[in-house]
Amino acid sequence: MTAPGRRSSTFTRLLRHGFTEASAAERLLDGPELAPIRNDPVLLEALGATADPDLALRGLVRLLEAQPSPTARRELLDTLIAAKPLRDRLLGVLGASAALGDHLARHSGDWHALVTYEPRDLHPGLEEFERGLAEAEDPVSLRVAYRRCLLSIAARDVCGTTGVAETAAELADLATATLRAALRIACAAAPDDAALCRLAVIAMGKCGGHELNYVSDVDVIFVGEAVEGGEGGDEQAALRAATRLASHMMRICSETTVEGSIWPVDANLRPEGRNGPLVRTLSSHVAYYQRWAKTWEFQALLKARPVAGDAELGARYVAALDPLVWQAAERENFVADVQKMRRRVVENIPVSEVERELKLGPGGLRDVEFAVQLLQLVHGRTDASLRSGTTLDALLALAAGGYVGRADAVQLGESYRFLRLLEHRIQLFRLRRTHLLPEDEADLRRLGRSMGLRADPVAELTREWKRHTGVVRRLHEKLFYRPLLDAVAQLAPGEARLSPEAARERLVALGYADPAAALRHLEALASGVTRKAAIQRTLLPVLLGWFADSADPDAGLLNFRKVSDALGKTPWYLRLLRDEGAAAENLARVLSAGRLAPDLLMRAPEAVALLGDGGGDGGGLEPRGRAQLEQEVLAAVGRAESAEQGVTAARGVRRRELFRTAAADIVGSYGTEAQPAEADQGALVDLVGGAVSDLTAATLAGTLRAVVRGGWGDTLPTRFAIIGMGRFGGHELGYGSDADVLFVHEPREGVEEREAAEAANRVVAEMRRLLQIPSADPALLVDADLRPEGKSGPLVRTLTSYEAYYRRWSLVWESQALLRAEPVAGDEDLGRRFMELIDPLRYPWGGLGEDAVREIRRLKARMEAERVPRGMDPKLHTKLGPGGLSDVEWTVQLLQMRHGAEVAGLRTTRTREALAAARGAGLVSEEDAATLDEAWVLATRVRNAVMLVRGRAGDTFPSEPRELAAVGRYLGYGPGHVGDMLDAYRRTARRARGVVEELFYAT
Structure with missing residues (x-):
């Protein structure tokens, strides 16, 4: 027994040496296995130097227990005490890897693999690993030999003999040797197949790039051909034989045996992925890449390297595809495709894991790899020095050539090494494929100690990890754009920089159609030593990335240059973009999404303040309600000295609020890094329709007040109300919509009708004039053509006149038009009484007669036939085409007129609300209602998009390719997918037309 005093002393020493389970460790040290060396201070020092002293001690005891004889145990102990290199290696591995501790316990003699410590052993190459696997004749013995080789790699790694790049290269060489051994075993099992074909194994991914992890899928592509290059049946037979060999080779590596598995061999990077043949001829590979391959497939080929099988065939494969790889950057939408692939990877990470993802998360390893590969593909066409499959080598070459700033390359390289080392240490513990930082404190402590962080391992590790991911996130986009700024700013004469040709090359690859103009803008924005230029150089790298998106x-x-020229001397402008997270990205999205929003902004650039987190006085991008808008407009009118000044103020508010709504719509559609675009499309349509309609109502209310004050003081001789019609009354206005209205008045007591009518008409004429005066603010067209008798009738009627007309002369289309009538400005009581007057017309008791239904159908057919412009594809006309707005709205309105008197929910001016009420009342099936709603929302979104992109209204998709692409981007379709957008529109409209045929025409 150990005396209490001595036990206490040992216990304290164990704690001092980093043991966390000191009592258990003390018992193990008192056990018979360690009796010969328990008092040796060197052993405790060595255990304390490991990542997990408790784990190392347990592993050592298990290894001693597993020795086949006392002599073998004594040999191990003697060597352990006498040979410091072995002691550091063995205990280092046992303290970092429970999995390799298990291997040593099962194969107790494999510790001898760690004894040799000579210069030639420090960095073994492929030949040494092949010798280590040479005697393996079956999957079980191959696994044992593989783990023995892995043991030596891990020992050099944890002792710091090799760096992370060397370790990754050794792991790739070991994988290469393993693939060769597995193919040798497969060929030995099927000599007839081996004699019939030539098979080359091409390593891809990290194995191909000489940067493999401890545990990773090994990505491969197989190339096969007949031994004598035969055609027809010989070639097919050879491919079948090669496929059998390749499949067997994959199973040898991937399947689990009593010794576990090695790693999965993944052939999904082959042409057509899992759907394509496992083995192809070289000519078949070339044909596929020439005709069908996507951008990411050429990106993957950057790391292609022949590793096993027929070396000559493998070399021909690389030589044949190499030219295609370096032409990939010339493909349309090249950069967008690469960046979209990166975003898709991030989006597939579970939300609960994204903050712990070392490889795929923001600021992770993949960000470095994607950035480096993109720059390689852009500039490697003309600079062969960049054509390396190894990330760190390629990064050095990019820096040497001036394609990446040297300081940025150094920082990025350091962060990449840290993250790779952390990934290695995580995987080494259990030899499991994972890229997640653990959450358990004991695991974090072991990881921190394994990376040399000893004072407070958990806190230090967390701090360093956050720092390095932050560096990667900051530099990821900057890598593409910072050298462009350096090329034009010319502030660092000693730094290698992009040549003018390389700068243009990069801008073209990033989607800029006029690289010369882009470089001029960059020079104007970023050159000089002023504070403004310095902040611009900080902002532009990320802004350029958002523009490129x-x-x-x-x-x-x-x-952006125009806005900066206008606001560059305003203190708050650059501070807003620099300090408020959302402002810069929101501005970039808005400025590159089309003409309307930038045009509105250029007329009053101070509206940039709305894009910030706080949004200045305006409250950010959230559209303001009608009451708030009307209050501001009326206050501005009240301060004006004339009607013209009052309406100018009202139009200024309208311009600012149109910009706010357009910006909210664009940001909601595009999304941001912080908030991906997941907004409900119907919600965006409702946001725009409601906001523009409220804004129009407030503008009319302010204009009415200004005109009345300018001509009559506080009181007009007649009560006056404005009734919104069409999309205005339905709260469904678009950016370029006119304001459809009716004007109604009622003479005040004691005022003659002629005087009242004269005043009302003067008000209308002056309102329309003032709202259309050419100015910096967009005009608001007021359209009263839906009034009784149309253009032939008087602009303004009294309530009594309306009542008489509707009682005697009203046509069915006028009753239908009144379905969307709603008071929007003026005398509230008069507006309410007008609604009471028209309700029996639009919601008739007993519904519609058959004659009225036939008349509505006739009118609609006539409208479709006469109004769709000639030469235009009617299937893409969002208003009058099949399944378009008119189809949905007339169907809903027919239901309203038939059933509105009985179904209260149908008595609404809003199309989507009425459709939902019809569904709730059982008048439309849930499926049909959803189909109509989807079509109406999509058609409205297209019209809004056209106005945002072109700056003028349109009812069909633009024909100009860039404008069409911008509409697609707004609707969520990335580069190269406008065809998918048009197909989706036709498909949605076709389904809606089928419902309309049944509900509108057949019932």
Whole structure:
């Protein structure tokens, strides 16, 4: 027994040496296995130097227990005490890897693999690993030999003999040797197949790039051909034989035996992925990559390297595909495809794991790899020095050539090494494929100690990990764009920089159609030593990335220069973009999404303040309600000295609020890094329709007040109300919509009708004039053509006149038009009484007669036949085409007129609300209602998009390719997918037309 005093002393020493389970460790040290060396201070020092002293001690005891004889145990102990290199290696492995501790316990003699410590052993190459696997003749013995080799790699790694890049290269060489051994075993099992074909194994991914993890899928592609290059049946027979060999080789590596598995061999990077043949001829590979391959497939080929099988065939494969790889950057939408692939990877990470993802998360390893590969593909066409499959080597070459700033390359390289080392240490513990930082404190402590962090391992590790991911996130986009700024700013004469040709090359690859103009804008923005230029150089790298994510990067950059020229001397402008997280990205999205929002902003650039987190006085991008808008407009009118000044103020508010709504719509559609675009499409349509309608109502209320004050003081001789009609009354206005209205008045007591009518008409004429005066603010067209008798009738009627007309002369289309009538400005009581007057017309008791239904159908057919412009594809006309707005709205309105008197929910001016009420009342099935709603929302979104992109209204998709792409981007379709957008629109409209045929025409 150990004396209490001595036990206490040992216990304290164990704690001092980093043991967390000191009592258990003390018992193990008192056990018979360690009796010969328990008092040796060197052993405790060595255990304390490991990542997990408790784990190392347990592993050592298990290894001693597993020795086949006392002599073998004594040999191990003697060597352990006498040979420091072995002691450091063995205990280092046992303290870092429970899995390799288990291996040593099962194969107790494998510790001898760690004894040799000579210069030639420090960095073994492929030949040494092949010798280590040479005697393996079956999957079980191959696994044992593989783990023995892995043991030596891990020992050099944890002792710091090799760096992370060397360790990764050794792991790739070991994987290469393993693939060769597995193919040798497969060929030995099927000599007839081996004699019939030539098979080359091409390593891809990290194995191909000489940067493999401890545990990772090994990505491969197989190439096969007949031994004598035969055609027809010989070639097919050879491919079948090669496929059998390749499949067997994969199973040898991937399947689990009593010794576990090695790693999965993944052939899904082959042409057509899992759907394609496992083995192809070289000519078949070349044909596929020439005709069908996607951008990411050429990106993957950057790391292609022949590793096993027929070396000559493998070399021919690389030689044949190499030219195609370096032409990939010339493909349309090249950069957008690469960045979209990166975003898709991030989006597939579970939300609960994204903050712990070392490889795929923001600021992770994949960000470095994608950035480096993208720059390689852009500039490797003309600079062969960049054509390396190894990330760190390629990064050094990019820095040497001036394609990446040297300081940025050093920082990025350091962060990449840290993250790779952390990934290695995580995987080494259990030899499991994972890229997640653990959450358990004991695991974090072991990881921190394994990376040399000893004072407070958990806190230090967390701090360093956050720091390095932050560096990667900051530099990821900057890598593409910072050298462009350095090329034009010319502030660091000693730094290698992009040549003008390389700068243009990069801008073209990033989607800029006019690289020369883009470089001029960059020079104007970033050159000089002023504070403004310095802040611009900080902002532009990320802004340029957001511009490149749009359909028109050139417009985004040009518009940014215009805004900066206008506001550059305003203190708050650059501070807003620099300090408020959302402002810069929101501005980039808005400036590159089309003409409307930038045009509105250029007329009053101070509206940039709305894009910030706080949004200045305006409250950010949340559209303001009608009451708040009306209060502001009426207050501005009240301060004006004339009607014209009052309406100018009202139009200024309208311009600002149109910009706010357009910006909210664009940001909601595009999304941001912080908030991906997941907004409900119907919600965005309702947001725009409601906001523009409320804004129009407030503008009319302010204009009415200004005109009355200017001509009559506080009181007009007649009560006056404005009734919104059409989309205005339905709260469904678009950005470019006119305001459809009716004007109604009622003479005040004691005022003659002629005087009242004269005043009312003067008000209308003056309102329309003032709202259309050319100015910096967009005009508001007031359209009264839906009034009784149309253009032939008087602009303004009294309530009594309306009542007489509707009682005697009203046509069915006028009753239908009144379904969307709603008071929007003026005398509230008069507006309410007008609604009471028209309700029996639009919601008739007993519904519609058959004659009225036939008349509605006739009118609609006539409208479709006469109004769709010639030469235009009617299937893409959002208003009058099949399944378009008119189809849905007339169907809903027919239901309203038939059933509105009985179903209260149908008595609404809003199309979507009425459709939902019809569904709730059982008048439309849930499926049909959903189909109509989807079509109406999509058609409205297209019209809004056209106005945002072109700056003028349109009812069909633009024909100009860049404008069409911008509409697609707004609707969620990335570069190269406008065809998918048009197909989706036709499909949605076709389904809606089927419902309309049944509900509108057949019932």
